[in-house]
Every structure is written in structure tokens, then in C-alpha cells.
Amino acid sequence: MTKNTSNMFHDTLLNPEEFTITYELVPGRGSGGKRLEKILRFAESAKADGRIKALSITDNPGGHPALSPTSLGLDIQAMGIVPLLHFSLKDKNRNLVESQLFECHRHGLLNLLVLGGDYPRYGFQGQAMPVFDLDSIQVLSLIEQLRGGFSVKKGAPGQQMALPSMDFFAGCVVSPFKTLEAEQVWQYVKLLTKIEHGAQFVISQLGFDMKKYQELLSFLRDRHIMIPVIANVFIPTLPVARIMNKGLVPGVIFPDALLARMEEEAKNSDKGEEARLLRGARMVAALQKMGYTGVHLGGNNLSFEAISFLLDQTTNCTGDSLHKEIHFPEKTSWYYPDNCLAEDSPRKADFLFLCNDLVHKQFFAPAGRLFPITKAISLFCAKNRTLRQLYTLFEHISKKLLFHCRMCGDCTLSEANYLCPKFGCPKIMINGPCGGSFNGFCEVYPKARLCFWVRSFHRGAEPDCQHLHKSTLLPPKDWSLNRSSSWLNYFSGKDHCHIKNKD
Ligand code: SF4
Numbered sequence: 001m002t003k004n005t006s007n008m009f010h011d012t013l014l015n016p017e018e019f020t021i022t023y024e025l026v027p028g029r030g031s032g033g034k035r036l037e038k039i040l041r042f043a044e045s046a047k048a049d050g051r052i053k054a055l056s057i058t059d060n061p062g063g064h065p066a067l068s069p070t071s072l073g074l075d076i077q078a079m080g081i082v083p084l085l086h087f088s089l090k091d092k093n094r095n096l097v098e099s100q101l102f103e104c105h106r107h108g109l110l111n112l113l114v115l116g117g118d119y120p121r122y123g124f125q126g127q128a129m130p131v132f133d134l135d136s137i138q139v140l141s142l143i144e145q146l147r148g149g150f151s152v153k154k155g156a157p158g159q160q161m162a163l164p165s166m167d168f169f170a171g172c173v174v175s176p177f178k179t180l181e182a183e184q185v186w187q188y189v190k191l192l193t194k195i196e197h198g199a200q201f202v203i204s205q206l207g208f209d210m211k212k213y214q215e216l217l218s219f220l221r222d223r224h225i226m227i228p229v230i231a232n233v234f235i236p237t238l239p240v241a242r243i244m245n246k247g248l249v250p251g252v253i254f255p256d257a258l259l260a261r262m263e264e265e266a267k268n269s270d271k272g273e274e275a276r277l278l279r280g281a282r283m284v285a286a287l288q289k290m291g292y293t294g295v296h297l298g299g300n301n302l303s304f305e306a307i308s309f310l311l312d313q314t315t316n317c318t319g320d321s322l323h324k325e326i327h328f329p330e331k332t333s334w335y336y337p338d339n340c341l342a343e344d345s346p347r348k349a350d351f352l353f354l355c356n357d358l359v360h361k362q363f364f365a366p367a368g369r370l371f372p373i374t375k376a377i378s379l380f381c382a383k384n385r386t387l388r389q390l391y392t393l394f395e396h397i398s399k400k401l402l403f404h405c406r407m408c409g410d411c412t413l414s415e416a417n418y419l420c421p422k423f424g425c426p427k428i429m430i431n432g433p434c435g436g437s438f439n440g441f442c443e444v445y446p447k448a449r450l451c452f453w454v455r456s457f458h459r460g461a462e463p464d465c466q467h468l469h470k471s472t473l474l475p476p477k478d479w480s481l482n483r484s485s486s487w488l489n490y491f492s493g494k495d496h497c498h499i500k501n502k503d
Pocket residue numbers: 424425426427428429432433434435436437441442443444450451452453454
């Protein structure tokens with residue numbers, strides 16, 4: 001078993017004297033070729049230069065098949081530079097998640113950036129199947145258990161076996177650049193929950209609004225959360241900037257004003273190359289001055305020489321975060337806490353929420369007046385095959401009409417303000433939204449369908465920006481319950497309400 005003796009990325013990130021620089025590598029489709037050779041040359045130069053402390057490797061970026069981060073990670077590690085693997089969940093079920101974690105640990109690939117990932121797009125002979133069996137918080141929680149020495153409980157394969165502790169260094173992502181309150185509040189609720197369940201560092205989404213970068217840092221520091229935070233700084237070429245500006249890159253807000261500026265710069269003799277690198281340098285200097293623990297650089301058509309030039313230039317920059325060259329706020333952006341404090345009253349739940357909540361509290365909440373009788377009837381029906389089938393059919397028809405129910409057997413309606421995530425969210429997110437929404441619209445249905453969690457936000461009174469707190473982590477759905485009655489599973493103690501770390 002190879003073990004990289006020192007985890008430079010971990011050590012510098014936790015060293016307050018250091019400002020950690022990482023760079024993002026984006027492998028393509030195939031196991032070799034020009035693109036990979038260019039990436040490996042970049043890694044060699046980065047190793048020789050020494051300023052970049054880790055090279056992150058994307059995991060099937062954009063939802064397209066690509067060389068796995070584990071494979072390239074081993075190449076990078078063999079060169080003596082630390083890899084930071086993106087660990088996305090779009091293509092893996094929970095068993096593959098665990099086996100890939102074992103593989104990473106076996107090879108000393110300990111730095112992981114855990115994220116849901118872009119919705120799967122074309123693959124072999126058509127669109128790939130979206131998996132998302134686990135979400136990023138559930139995987140951070142699993143990794144935290146593996147760090148602590150995971151004991152496989154009685155009844156699961158390999159029962160009573162204690163797995164050795166696995167010293168992963170796992171981080172999460174968050175987007176402070178959302179334009180709507182509903183999107184932004186959920187990003188911060190999810191961030192607090194990710195940190196509660198084991199995230200050891202945070203990398204922001206890429207953005208161009210310096211006030212929003214400041215907002216993320218203040219959000220954590222005001223709560224005395226001193227977790228390392230790395231700002232994502234992306235240096236696009238003009239063609240990529242045009243694509244981003246159209247909202248075609250999940251979760252990325254690219255301001256019109258910056259695009260106009262880049263269109264102007266493209267008239268320069270170097271087609272705006274130096275201008276984009278100087279902008280990157282100014283952003284790095286400003287983010288270091290702001291108090292970020294480091295920056296995560298990325299971009300397209302960037303040689304190591306270009307990145308070296310950018311890093312050289314940071315020393316000549318003032319670090320003024322509101323410098324006109326780097327601060328491009330969206331006119332409509334919602335800011336925390338400014339816009340939150342401006343709200344004169346807490347949010348109110350809508351009529352549909354109140355009706356559903358009343359029924360839920362009376363029939364399904366243990367304190368409800370009708371709970372005992374509902375439970376008794378349910379358990380009675382569960383014992384008789386015909387009654388159970390009729391009961392399940394009644395549940396299915398009523399919930400299909402009301403909530404587009406998919407009979408997953410493990411209902412989380414009450415945790416999503418009485419909307420069904422299995423129907424409403426293409427990634428079936430049950431612990432809050434992914435980072436892919438754009439101006440409130442779903443990543444998968446841009447400008448066509450609102451994000452499920454934006455709709456859920458406007459249904460209920462929670463989450464509320466005036467009382468932002470972490471949420472209760474819901475465990476992953478137990479597929480053995482699929483197509484069965486979730487009411488019976490609830491009353492017989494089989495669903496998530498009764499599950500604590502079942503494995
Ligand atoms: S509905 Fe929201 S959380 Fe679900 S995939 Fe779309 S943008 Fe992401």
C-alpha cells in the first residue's frame with residue numbers, strides 16, 4: 001500500500017502562515033492523447049515551480065465520460081505533487097462510492113472534494129443514467145465514519161467487522177453567487193450541514209462578484225467557523241465566457257458587464273490574453289487580503305507559463321477587492337445578510353403547506369390526536385395481504401394525485417415542505433439543492449423549470465434567512481423499500497425516521 005508521507009495540501013491549508021494555491025486539471029475522454037500529455041507537462045512544471053500545493057482533478061466534468069480522477073491522481077502523485085480528487089456522485093451508487101473510497105485510501109489518494117456533480121449528459125450510445133444514490137452530505141458523513149474506524153453492523157455483509165480508520169481529508173463546495181434568496185439561503189444551510197457532518201475545507205463556486213466572496217467568508221467567520229476556505233478563481237477565454245454568460249455551465253453566473261469588458265479586450269493584439277491573466281492576479285491578491293485560506297485556480301487554454309505569470313503579478317496588485325477590473329456584481333443579486341435584514345417580517349408558509357402540515361401533524365406526528373388510531377389501523381392492515389395491498393393502493397392513488405408520488409417507500413414530503421423530491425428534482429436531492437441552479441431555474445431544465453428547492457422554499461416558512469441553521473441530515477433512501485407503502489414503513493419503523501446509521 002503506497003502512502004504519501006506528507007499531505008502538503010492538508011499541511012499548508014491548516015498552516016495560518018500559508019496561502020494555499022491549487023489548480024484544476026480537467027482530463028478528457030480516453031486513456032491518453034495530446035490533452036493528457038499537456039496535463040502531465042503542466043503537472044511537471046507545477047512540481048518544479050513549487051507554488052501550487054495541489055492539483056485537483058475533475059470527475060467526468062460536465063456530465064461527460066472522461067479519464068477517472070483516481071487514474072490521473074496516481075500519475076500526479078508519482079510525480080511528487082499532491083492530487084485533490086473530485087469525488088462526484090452523479091454516476092455512482094453507494095456501493096461503488098465505498099469501493100472507490102477503499103481504492104483511494106489504498107493508494108494514498110486522501111484529498112477528496114466531495115460534490116454531487118453536473119447532471120450526466122451524453123455517453124456511450126446516448127444519455128447516461130443519473131444515479132445520485134447518495135448526496136454530498138451523506139458521503140461526507142460516511143467519510144467521517146471511515147476516519148473514525150467504521151464498524152460494519154450485525155446483519156450487513158462482513159458483519160461485526162471493524163474497518164481500519166482511513167485518514168481522508170475531505171472538503172465540500174458551496175456557491176455564494178446565487179442571485180435569489182431561495183437559492184442562496186439553501187446554499188448556506190447546506191454548507192453548515194456539510195461542515196457538521198465532516199467537511200474539513202470548503203471550496204467556493206467560481207464567481208466574479210467580490211462582495212459575494214466576502215459574504216461567504218463573513219458568513220462562516222461571524223459564526224466562528226474557522227474552517228479553511230478556498231476561493232475558486234476561473235480565468236476563461238472569451239468563447240468560454242460567452243457560453244458561461246448564457247447560463248450553459250451549471251451553477252455559474254457570468255455577468256454581462258464582464259463579458260462586454262472581455263469583448264473589448266479581445267481587440268488587443270494578444271486577443272485579451274494578458275488582460276485575463278492580470279484580472280486573475282488582481283482577484284488572487286484581493287482574496288488573499290480578504291482572508292481566504294487559498295485560491296483554486298482554473299481556466300481553459302492555460303499553460304503553466306501563463307499561471308506562473310499570473311502568480312508573479314499578484315505581488316504587484318493592491319488587493320483592492322472592489323477594483324473595477326475584478327468586481328462585477330449582478331444587478332439582481334440577493335446579498336446576505338444585507339437583504340435579509342431588510343426584510344421586515346419572517347417568511348410565511350403558503351395555504352397548501354398549512355393544509356398538508358395540519359394533516360401530517362394530526363395523523364403522522366406521534367403527538368397528533370389521530371396518530372394512535374392511524375398507527376393501529378395501519379399495523380392491522382400490514383398483517384393481512386389483501387388489506388395491505390388495498391392500503392398501499394389507497395396511499396399510492398391519493399399521494400400520486402396530490403404530490404406526483406413515486407412510491408419510493410421512504411417518504412420525505414414533510415422534510416421538503418410537502419413537495420416530492422423524487423418527482424420534482426432530477427438529482428433526487430433530499431437534503432437541499434445542488435449547486436447547479438441558475439437564477440432559480442433547475443440546472444437540468446434551464447429557463448424551463450424552477451429548481452425543486454426554490455419551489456419548496458416558497459412553500460414553507462423554513463429555511464429562513466433570519467434564523468439560518470444547519471438542517472437535519474436525512475439518510476439515503478433504502479432501496480429495499482422501493483415500490484412499497486411508505487406509510488406502513490413509517491408506522492412499522494422501517495423508514496428514515498427510525499434509521500440511525502443502518503449499514
Ligand atoms: S431541482 Fe434544483 S436541486 Fe434538483 S437538480 Fe434541479 S437545480 Fe439541482
